[in-house]
Amino acid sequence: MNYRKLIQEAFFEVSPSISDENIMKNVIERSKNTAKQVKHSNRRYIPMIAAAAVVSITTVGVGAACNWDISQLFNTHFQNKADDYILPTNIESQADIVDLTDMGNDILQSFEFEYGRVDFTGYISDSSNIMLMYTLSIDEAALGENSQADVYWQLSDGSKTHAEKSSSGHGCRSTDNSFTYCTTYSYGANTLTNGDIFRIEFTELCSFGKDTYTSLPLSEPIVLQFTLENVNNAYKEINCSHQYTDDGYSRSLDKVIITPLSVDWYSLRGKAAQSDTQLWESIEFTLSDGTVIKNYDITGTNSGEYDFFSAKLDKPIDPYEVISVTICGIEISTK
């Protein structure tokens, strides 16, 4: 296919309806008008306190991919990480690898609750994960005696009201009382598709200080629900059987699944074995251009006779570009 010819043919007749003379006239006119405009100061958000009530302010969803610039949000988060991170990660700055244009989705749902306000801004998802982004604005006055300096507040879904296997989040402090989070909910191997309903009930406001943990139950849960769209269904599944010993058990590494947002693997537990290693904490993978990725944040959970591990990546990748992955010291070719 000759794309050059095709594009030239497509755009050949596209032209403005306005003449050059009129453009000139309008530009001069608009330029004069623009010069007269007064610059408005930024609006400032003042938290409203809705005692014992959760008020849905806006629940407008945008149906299609609308260029939510998650790349930029990722960059902002992880650039801030070194100075002010909430949860410890191994993540370092890394160049963009994939174009996320088609993955970003707006949510645009905001809720006010007794301790402040939360704005759910957007999400991206692949067949195994949903990464949700939200900004939490805390009203210190409403916290009363629970108010603490230098702690990070975040929303928690407490008893896990949805079916994810694990979740991990990263956040940064936007202002003194405002925090922005990326939380990834992991559902395991290739389970999510367009049209699935994501529903989560946040039931408590938690704070993490250096040596303190506070949990404040919400009078009413904040219920976030939306239908998944633009799920990136690229994934690579490698079935294997590698025997190893780690974390007190003999094990078999049986399956590895690589999606844009994570590398997941299933480790079948065998007999208890003398082992005090934590090999699962170390993973790296190599892309076809030679790039070695070591940035991730691992969560692990039991899933029947298997242990399920999920390494969340700091920047989404193209699974088809991964040529090998090293898990628990075992290098697995993914070609």
Added chain:
Amino acid sequence: MESRRLTELIKKYSHMIFRVAFSYIGDHADAEDIMQDVFVKLYRCEKAFESEEHIKAWLLKVTINQCKSSLKLRKKIAYEPIEAAEHIPSPEKIEENTLLPVVMELSPKLRSVLYLHYYEDYSVKELSHILGISESAVTTRLMRARRHLKKLLEKEENYEL
């Protein structure tokens, strides 16, 4: 900038800017607004351009930025997805030009990179500078755009691949 110089540049670049904006926004009227906004910026710009290529690259960069801002604003105001196909100039044109509606089904970023690469002849390296993204990101967008376009054209019965 002097008015005479601006007139020259409008004559030279108005169609290019309009097409870039149209490829990104997909709306004729908005693309014209963006084109005029870009020229307003140029008129008020006190930057000393080194060459004609420098001006062209600056105009493209400003156009892309205006398009991005416009899309963000549109989202805030309308809260509705942008249906590119609805904004194509007129039904007559659609009948005449069967390719344009298909290209406009691609996302704004994909179709604009296709336009800049294949119509304006910008290399991957130049596009990286204009769009403010890495060369590998440009390559990925181009690859994805070609793949999507091919799929879309395959659906079109009248188009022979």
